[in-house]
Amino acid sequence: EAQVTQNPRYLITVTGKKLTVTCSQNMNHEYMSWYRQDPGLGLRQIYYSMNVEVTDKGDVPEGYKVSRKEKRNFPLILESPSPNQTSLYFCASTTSGFYNEQFFGPGTRLTVL
């Protein structure tokens, strides 16, 4: 089954404790992206990657890091989480080409105390 998976689905942590949210897709997509969803703000892009070893900032990259060492994986790293990073996070992927939809993972709800 074609899918984007994220782990963990739920996470409660404390300020300053480094964490990683994993994202994996099995569709051989070149492009992957991270979004956060906050009430009243919709979905905002954090980082994206156009292929292995190629990453770039989205609209709200502050406080986040990413890496793309393999095509299927695109982890989101919070080196020193803060309460304002409490949010719902979505990973998405798509293939290159003309007018392709993005496929989203199920989401990771993060709470930073």
Place this chain on the structure above:
Amino acid sequence: DQQVKQNSPSLSVQEGRISILNCDYTNSMFDYFLWYKKYPAEGPTFLISISSIKDKNEDGRFTVFLNKSAKHLSLHIVPSQPGDSAVYFCAASIFSGGSNYKLTFGKGTLLTVNP
């Protein structure tokens, strides 16, 4: 500056009637528009899209209309069903470099279809 706007946070309609969800955009460079549907505790799922070379795209009960001069698009759902109750996000992108990578989303509209 919000480039994609969904001015109605919520919409309530009766089962069997038409649902019309609206979206406005400010960036004239956008050339591809998508609607995503999101249920609670799930990721957004693609619903329907339209490129700027068209003014209408239809897929079953769902039709998207694009008015480029007004920078406005709308999603029509006919007939509406209780299972359509969800948050609907409008998204826009610019086709460049071989793909429409970056999506800019609106804030979403919560549609409730009452039985």
